[in-house]
Amino acid sequence: MTIRDTREEWRVTGTETPFRGNKTGVRTDEVVMPDGAVVKRDYQVHPGSVAILALDDDGAVVVLHQYRHPVRRKLWEIPAGLLDVEGENPLHAAQRELYEEAHVKAGDWRVLADVFTSPGGSDEAVRVFLARDLGAAEGERFAVSEEEADMQLARVPLADLARGVLAGELHNSCLAIGVLALTAALAGDGLDSLRPADAPWPARPFSS
Template structure:
C-alpha cells in the first residue's frame, strides 16, 4: 500500500459557527462516526498560509524574531503570512511576504513541502517554499504595525538552525519543518528535484 494521505469526508449531520474573528472562525460539526454514532467536533477554520525558507549564497536562512502572544514566547521564524484572498496563488503570496517581512526578493522558487499544522483542531494548510538567488528588494518598505513593529531580522546558518531545532531551542512549526525538509531534500534527490513553485496544492486550490 502506498504511504500517501488521501482526501475523505465523513457525513456531517449539523454544523454551526459560534465564533467569527477577523481572520479565522470556529466551527462545530456533528460528524457521523463508523458504526453510526454522532460526535461533535470543534475546530478553527483558517484561510491557509505560506512560509518561505529563503537561503542566501552563504547558506544562511532569512529569519525573523517575533512575539507570539498565545504561547507567550518570542520565536525565531521564517517569513510567513496568510492567504488573504480566496484562491490566491500561493507563490504570489510568498513573494509578497518575503518582501514585506525581509525586504528581499528571490530569483529561484521551489515548493519545499506542504503541511497541515494542527489537523486535530484546525484546518490550516501551509505551503513552505524554498527561495534562493536572493537580492535586496526595491521600492517602498512595508509599513509595520502591532507585533511586527518589534520584529527582529537576521540571517542564520542552516547548520545552526538544525542544531537549535534538535536541541529543543527553536519551536516555530514552519521553521522546524522547513529546515528539516531542506536537509532531507539535500540528502535525497537534491534541491533542484523539488516540485516547481506553481505545483498544484489540493488543500488550497488556486489559479496559476
C-alpha cells in the same frame, strides 16, 4: 503499500459557527462515526498560509524574531503570512510576504512541503517554499506595526537552525518543517528534485 494521505469526508449532519473572528473562526460539526455514532467536533476554520525559507548563497536562512502572544514567547521564524484572498496563487502571496517582512526578493522558487499545522483542531494548510537567488527588494520598506514593530531580522546558517530544532530550542512549526525538509533534500536527491513553485495544492486550490 503506498504511504500517502488520501481524501475522505465523513458525513456531517449539522454545523454551526459559534465564533467568527477577523481572519479565522471556530466551527462545530456533527460528524457520523464509522460505528454510526454522531459526535461533535470543534475546529478552527483558517484561510491557509504560506511560509518562505529564504536561503542565501552562503547557506544562511533569513529569519525573524517576533513575539507570539498565545505562547508568551519571542520565536525565531521564517517569513510567513495568510492567504487573505480566496483562490490566491500561493507563490504570489509568498513573494509578497518575503518582500513585506524581510524586504528581500528571490529569483528561484520551489515547494519544500505542504502541511496541515494542527489537523486535530484546525483546517489550516501551509505551503512552505524554498526561495533562492536572493537580492534586496526594490522600493520603500513596508511599514510595520503591532508585533512586527519589534521584529528583528537575521541570517543564520542552515545547520545551526537544524541543531536548534533538534535541541528543542526553536519551536516555530514552519521554521522546523522548512529547515528539516531542506536538510533532507540536500542529503537526498538534491534541490532540483523539489516540486516547482506552481505545483498543484489540493488543500488550497488556486488560479495561475
